[in-house]
Amino acid sequence: MKRFWWKALGVLILLYVFAVGLLTPIKPGIAELKVGNAKAGQTITIEAVGYNTHFAEAANSNRVWLVQGADFVLPALQVNALNENMLSLQFDLPPFLPSAKKREEFSLLFDNPIDGRFISEQTIAITQDSIDSQQGKALWSAAKVEDLSDRAGMAFPYLAQLKETIRNLYFHVSLWFAMTILFIAAMVFSIRYLRHFREEDDRKAKILTTIGLMYGVLGIITGAIWAKNTWGAYWSWDPKQNMTAIALLIYFAYFVLRNAFEDQEKKARLAAVYNIFAFATLIPLTYILPRMAESLHPGAEGNPGLASQDLDSTMRMVFYPAIIGWTLLGLWIGQIYLRAERLKAKLLDDFT
Amino acid sequence: MDKKYRFLQNYILLRRLVKSKNSGSFTAQKQGTMKKSCLLLLLFISFSIQPASAQNADFMQSIGKMYVVVAVIAAIFIGIVVFLIYLDRKLTKLENQIKDHDPT
Numbered sequence: 001m002k003r004f005w006w007k008a009l010g011v012l013i014l015l016y017v018f019a020v021g022l023l024t025p026i027k028p029g030i031a032e033l034k035v036g037n038a039k040a041g042q043t044i045t046i047e048a049v050g051y052n053t054h055f056a057e058a059a060n061s062n063r064v065w066l067v068q069g070a071d072f073v074l075p076a077l078q079v080n081a082l083n084e085n086m087l088s089l090q091f092d093l094p095p096f097l098p099s100a101k102k103r104e105e106f107s108l109l110f111d112n113p114i115d116g117r118f119i120s121e122q123t124i125a126i127t128q129d130s131i132d133s134q135q136g137k138a139l140w141s142a143a144k145v146e147d148l149s150d151r152a153g154m155a156f157p158y159l160a161q162l163k164e165t166i167r168n169l170y171f172h173v174s175l176w177f178a179m180t181i182l183f184i185a186a187m188v189f190s191i192r193y194l195r196h197f198r199e200e201d202d203r204k205a206k207i208l209t210t211i212g213l214m215y216g217v218l219g220i221i222t223g224a225i226w227a228k229n230t231w232g233a234y235w236s237w238d239p240k241q242n243m244t245a246i247a248l249l250i251y252f253a254y255f256v257l258r259n260a261f262e263d264q265e266k267k268a269r270l271a272a273v274y275n276i277f278a279f280a281t282l283i284p285l286t287y288i289l290p291r292m293a294e295s296l297h298p299g300a301e302g303n304p305g306l307a308s309q310d311l312d313s314t315m316r317m318v319f320y321p322a323i324i325g326w327t328l329l330g331l332w333i334g335q336i337y338l339r340a341e342r343l344k345a346k347l348l349d350d351f352t
Numbered sequence: 353m354d355k356k357y358r359f360l361q362n363y364i365l366l367r368r369l370v371k372s373k374n375s376g377s378f379t380a381q382k383q384g385t386m387k388k389s390c391l392l393l394l395l396f397i398s399f400s401i402q403p404a405s406a407q408n409a410d411f412m413q414s415i416g417k418m419y420v421v422v423a424v425i426a427a428i429f430i431g432i433v434v435f436l437i438y439l440d441r442k443l444t445k446l447e448n449q450i451k452d453h454d455p456t
Contacts (some may be wrong), residue, residue, distance in 0.1 A: 026416065051416060163416035169422050218431040222424040227421045229412050304360065333435065340443050351453050 010328025015113045017322040022168040024314070028053040028115040029152065029158030032084075033108065033122045040128035040136075041095040043077070048087040048108065048120070051158060055081035059113035064089050065109045065145055066124070072098045072140035079337065096136030097128045109145065116151030117270045121160050154314050156287075161230060169315060172297040175215050176244075180282075181327050182212035182334075183251075187279040190272040201269035205275055209254055216248045231296050239293035240286075247285040250278050259300035 034047040048064075055062055064076040064087070078090040089108075097104045105123040128136075156166055186208035193201035218305040222239070235241060257274055261267035290297070412419050 022421070040353070047441060134380070164418040165420045167421045168424050171421070171428060175428070215433050216432065218428050219432065221427050225423050227426060229417055329432075337439055337442075338438065341445060343446055347449055347453075 005330045006328055010325055010332060013325035014329060015111060015319045017318055017325050020169055021318045021322070024318075025153075025155050026052055026064055026164060026166065027118065027155040027158040029118055030110070030120040030122065031107065031160055031163075033120055033124060035124055036089055038093065038126045040093050040097055043092050044224060046089040046091065046124070048089060048110070050052055050085045050087065050110075050350060051088075052115075053110075054086045054112070054114040055087045058114050060296060061114045062087060062110070063334045064111075066091060066106045066241075067119070067142070067145070068104065068106050068140075070084050072137070073143050073145055074106075074140060074179070075143050077080050079091070091123050093126060094136065094139035095128075096130070096132045096139060098136040098140040099124060100129075100133045100135060102129075102132050104121065110150050113149045114151075118158070122157060127257070150177045156315055157312055165226060165230065166221065166315075168226050170322040172219060172226055172319050173327055174319060175219045175222065176286075177323040178326035178330060179212045179215035179219060180286075181323070181335060182330055183217065187276055193268060193272045194300040197265075197269075199264070199268065200342075202272060203338060203341050205272060206258065207334045207341065209251060209275060210337065211334045213248065213251050216244070220244065220248065226296040227296075236296060240290040240297040243285045243290050247282045248325065250285075253255055254278055263308050273318070 005093065030048055032049040034049070035044065038044045042328040059081060062079045062081055064079050064116060066074040066076075073148050074094070078088075079093045087110075103125055105125055107123050108120040109117065110120070111117040159166060159291055186205045189201045189205035189208065192198075193205060220241075227236065227241075228234045231238075254274055255270060258267055258271050269327045293342045412423070
């Protein structure tokens, strides 16, 4: 049990990640807004398609507003729930917009006691022919948004483009983080090898690199599957995809280099030096360069894997354990590999 | 029809590959069967997964794209299994070496 605890911990953490990561619902949100031409002074009809919403169940307590910022608000004239996920809205637009522009974008704010409040990502453009911003401002700030409800229970954020696939954060993104941890550990053992020239350190460095590379390849594959269903192609030659592919190729070359030498010591020394350089290229390739280029992949603002607004506190509760869980599982597989390699070395010593 | 044909082609190609590498001694023969079963397993997995990814996009887009998450988890699972097969083969090799050198 003493030696076994971290393996059990890794498995328990991953079980938690799978259970909570897959069973927690996604917050309600708006998948699509169907709207014709919207002009100031008209009465317009909007059809809202919801996701995970309970419009029919909430019945008459659905409330909707057209909003811009915190100041300009227009309540819906009529709100009709067609079914759980369909809402038909009618707005009586005032004759002027609250600005001097010909065209303004407005969001829709939804509220009902079951789903709580949520805002549509998609905006509605309203145009006006004659401009009177003074009167427009007065008309748009007549109403107030009050008594908004809160949704009960834990849920992951809703993004119209991602929907349920936001859960891939625990299976794709955390795999990359685990890979980085394993590569760091591999580099540490490479440095240790160069200081003491112990065969065991070289073995550990090699195995940690193998596991890290496996995670990297899985990261690329899972990323491609996710990309196919989000951006439309398995590989879009995006800077982030390209740079990580290059970084992985550099790590593949580590094994090519190892196989090129017969002499055990020469092999270990060169591999250790190469591993340190490989890690030195990994960081700029995956953490620095992609941030300097335009990318489909989120996270250019800060964190390389994810945009900060996508990662709320409920996701952190699963995401950070996921990194630890994948790392521990990797270490377990690595340990089995290490024991096999130790046996092999012992056999070589015994029989030669 | 096309898919079936491709599957058969791959199968014949892999069998040839396995046969050509499967030479002489006892251990090599044993490894050959191991290799063959591993390859067949992989082939089976890749074949059975093909319809899910290549078929129609509608399936992947249904239920809020939940099947994308399923596919990602399946990919990770298959990846880890492939690595375990690799480890398994390594250990089998070691076991055979010990057996070959055993004096009794």
